[in-house]
Amino acid sequence: MKISEIQCHCGAIKIKLSGGPIAQFYCHCDDCQAVHAAAYVPVALYPAQAIEVIKGVPTETVLRTTPRMRCPTCGTFLFSELTNFGLRSLSASLLPRDEFKPQFHVQCQYAVLPVKDELPHFKAFPAKFGGSDEMVDW
């Protein structure tokens, strides 16, 4: 099994990743826009136990319902807890650049900055993640 270590931008938090992600994508939802102060964010989805904090103690913030972990020193967003699904979604900007291989876009219904590329653009989520497979037309 592949194991890799990543860290926040200041190094106060170190995270061990066991195995590869379940899926990688861009999220355009309004929660991500608000907490990341960004138009959309790169996400890598892992089983919860595959993301382990091995140095430092992240600060938890909740905008609506999803607990999001960030570094208390540099403020970098690390991952969100998707407890109902037993998953954690990692800020994929923390991965080495060649390890982020986006497969699709989700929550395009909220997009403020449409990204026109060759990937599927789901209005909400793919059916395999509880969505409807409905697409947007960009």
Ligand SMILES: [Zn+2]
């Ligand atoms: Zn930090």
Ligand SMILES: [Zn+2]
């Ligand atoms: Zn989102």
